[in-house]
Amino acid sequence: xxxxxxxxxxxxxxxxxLEEPERSRLRAHMAMGCPECAGQVSxxxxxxxxxxxxxxxxxxxxxxxxxxALDARIEGSTEGVGSDEKHGLRLAGERGALVLPxxxxxxxxxxxxxxxxxxxxxxxxxxxxxxxxxxxxxxxGSAMQRAEREAGGLRAEVSAVxxxxxxxxxxxKLALTMQEESDEKLATAxxxxxxxxxxxxxxxxxxxxxxxxxDALDEMVVSLRTDLTATRAVAEMLYSKQLLTxxxxxxxxxxxxxxxxxxxxxxxxxxxxATDLKPLDGRVYExxxxxxxxxxxxxxxxxxxxxxxxxxNGIVPDPLPKLAAAAVxxxxxxxxxxxxxxxxxxxxxx
Amino acid sequence: xSHVAPLKGGTSLPPQGEDDFxxxxxxALGDRxxxxxxxxxxxxxxxxxxxxxxxxxxxxxxxxxxVFFELWRKGExxxxxxxxxxxxxxxxxxxxxxxxxxxxxxxxxxxxxxxxERMADAxxxxxxxxxxxxxxxxxxxxxxxxxxxSHLEEDHRATLELSYFEGLSHSQIATKLxxxxxxxxxxxxxxxxxxxxxLRMEPSRD
Numbered sequence: 155x156x157x158x159x160x161x162x163x164x165x166x167x168x169x170x171x172l173e174e175p176e177r178s179r180l181r182a183h184m185a186m187g188c189p190e191c192a193g194q195v196s197x198x199x200x201x202x203x204x205x206x207x208x209x210x211x212x213x214x215x216x217x218x219x220x221x222x223a224l225d226a227r228i229e230g231s232t233e234g235v236g237s238d239e240k241h242g243l244r245l246a247g248e249r250g251a252l253v254l255p256x257x258x259x260x261x262x263x264x265x266x267x268x269x270x271x272x273x274x275x276x277x278x279x280x281x282x283x284x285x286x287x288x289x290x291x292x293x294x295g296s297a298m299q300r301a302e303r304e305a306g307g308l309r310a311e312v313s314a315v316x317x318x319x320x321x322x323x324x325x326x327k328l329a330l331t332m333q334e335e336s337d338e339k340l341a342t343a344x345x346x347x348x349x350x351x352x353x354x355x356x357x358x359x360x361x362x363x364x365x366x367x368x369d370a371l372d373e374m375v376v377s378l379r380t381d382l383t384a385t386r387a388v389a390e391m392l393y394s395k396q397l398l399t400x401x402x403x404x405x406x407x408x409x410x411x412x413x414x415x416x417x418x419x420x421x422x423x424x425x426x427x428a429t430d431l432k433p434l435d436g437r438v439y440e441x442x443x444x445x446x447x448x449x450x451x452x453x454x455x456x457x458x459x460x461x462x463x464x465x466x467n468g469i470v471p472d473p474l475p476k477l478a479a480a481a482v483x484x485x486x487x488x489x490x491x492x493x494x495x496x497x498x499x500x501x502x503x504x
Numbered sequence: 505x506s507h508v509a510p511l512k513g514g515t516s517l518p519p520q521g522e523d524d525f526x527x528x529x530x531x532a533l534g535d536r537x538x539x540x541x542x543x544x545x546x547x548x549x550x551x552x553x554x555x556x557x558x559x560x561x562x563x564x565x566x567x568x569x570x571v572f573f574e575l576w577r578k579g580e581x582x583x584x585x586x587x588x589x590x591x592x593x594x595x596x597x598x599x600x601x602x603x604x605x606x607x608x609x610x611x612x613x614x615x616x617x618x619x620x621e622r623m624a625d626a627x628x629x630x631x632x633x634x635x636x637x638x639x640x641x642x643x644x645x646x647x648x649x650x651x652x653x654s655h656l657e658e659d660h661r662a663t664l665e666l667s668y669f670e671g672l673s674h675s676q677i678a679t680k681l682x683x684x685x686x687x688x689x690x691x692x693x694x695x696x697x698x699x700x701x702x703l704r705m706e707p708s709r710d
Contacts (some may be wrong), residue, residue, distance in 0.1 A: 162693060165692075165693045165697070166689060166692075166693065168691065168696075169667065171667075171689060171692065192586075196586055196587045196591075197700070198696060198700075199586075199587055199591055200587055200588060200591045201696050201699055201700045201703070202590040202668070202696060203587075203590070203594040203598075204649045204699070205649070205653070205664055205665070205668040205669075205699075206549065206553045206597070206598055206668065206701070207549060207592040207594070207642075207645055207646040207649045207650075208646060208649055208653060208665075209549070209552035209553045209555070209556035209669070210548060210549050210552045210642060210643065210646040211552070211646070211650070212643075213552070213555075214551060214552050214555045214561075214564070215548075215551075216547045216548055216551045216568065217551075217565045217568075220547070220551070220569060221543060221547070223565075223569050224568075224569045224572050224573060225545065227569060227573050228536070228539075228573065228576055231573075231577070270638050281664045331522050340509055341639065373710070423565055437530065494600050
């Protein structure tokens with residue numbers, strides 16, 4: 155709660171209406187030396203006290219004799235030993251003070267009877283000394299009283315400042331302790347984070363490695379599946395009851411090259427296996443079927459690997475014309491309708 | 505929004521020869537002439553407050569004497585940092601009068617009649633009325649406060665007066681007016697704030 159939020163409490167406090175525990179809280183706050191709240195209380199007390207002025211409406215006059223009674227009471231309180239310290243001079247604290255007679259009190263010597271001449275001079279001198287001493291004592295006494303009051307005020311201020319200082323020190327200690335605890339927790343948390351980061355990096359490395367292996371395995375699986383599919387296809391073709399085979403021989407440009415055509419008439423599929431064909435740069439191999447009437451039918455194109463091996467398959471045309479030969483040429487690209495390049499392997503149907 | 509004439513110098517009367525603070529300081533040091541001057545200035549206010557609260561002239565007179573005697577005996581207790589002398593004096597008067605009304609403390613009796621007679625013979629027994637300028641300023645100040653009170657809402661004014669002059673607790677006021685306790689506190693709070701605004705003792709909170 156800040157001082158602005160205390161304003162309502164301050165008003166109630168100034169008129170004696172603030173209840174506990176708010177009252178104690180506000181007093182403790184002001185005891186810490188808050189000039190703003192103390193000022194607010196003074197202002198509120200001043201306003202509240204003004205209500206009393208409305209009683210001054212001329213209805214009542216101060217009774218005659220009241221002042222005399224007050225004076226009498228004051229005088230009465232100053233008569234007798236220790237009756238009132240104001241009549242004399244206080245030398246010590248408020249209670250049990252030593253009271254010395256003042257100049258007025260010294261008037262008692264007037265009753266003394268002294269002879270004429272030197273006696274009167276002596277009396278006058280004594281009186282003068284007494285009056286001077288009394289006046290000095292009064293001045294000294296006043297100064298002492300003032301000093302006592304100021305010292306009391308200073309003691310109260312020192313006490314308030316010490317209280318505030320003690321509280322500030324306690325708060326500082328608490329804050330430092332909390333900071334130390336926080337620092338330890340932060341250091342522990344930082345170390346844990348570093349460990350976690352190291353483990354995370356290690357895990358990422360392992361994950362990368364595993365991923366690479368996985369990719370390689372995937373590729374291998376795909377390759378194996380492809381091979382398996384091809385092998386199955388070959389196996390199925392080999393089991394066919396109507397299997398037609400044709401070997402294609404290498405031509406002068408590539409005498410080592412050869413190819414084999416399998417035609418499964420039962421399942422209407424065909425497959426070409428070529429080997430020892432030279433890899434082409436910027437061109438493709440095209441497979442042709444040549445019918446008995448000399449027509450050249452393009453069956454598709456393919457490339458070969460480093461070993462010169464390549465395959466091609468397709469569906470047997472329906473109806474299948476009478477075939478005379480099969481050949482592989484090189485062409486500038488897919489889509490050739492007539493062989494334009496060199497024939498590399500050729501086979502004749504019987 | 506209307507304003508009443510502002511109080512000059514806060515709650516203290518303008519100094520007439522010597523200001524209130526100086527008088528209080530001298531009283532604390534045992535200066536009887538300062539005491540006389542303070543009595544002339546504020547005995548009407550103190551007596552009126554006591555009369556308004558206790559409603560009995562004899563008791564009010566006793567209280568008047570009690571209050572000024574306390575100022576004399578314990579003048580050093582006054583702390584100028586905590587407020588103006590008039591605030592201190594009226595607060596003391598109200599407090600003593602309410603205590604008396606509630607039955608705390610007995611009628612004062614010192615048996616100092618002999619001393620009264622001696623002082624009366626010496627010419628100190630006359631009851632000094634406030635000098636006209638002092639009386640006029642007090643009345644002017646009282647008039648400004650009355651006017652400010654009259655500008656308050658009826659509930660606020662009545663609650664303030666019941667609290668101040670009747671010395672009723674807020675619970676008692678709530679019972680008497682048939683209002684919730686919180687409402688009574690709000691009325692008092694708002695009444696003081698509004699009064700302070702009307703007397704221009706501080707800027708408005710609105």
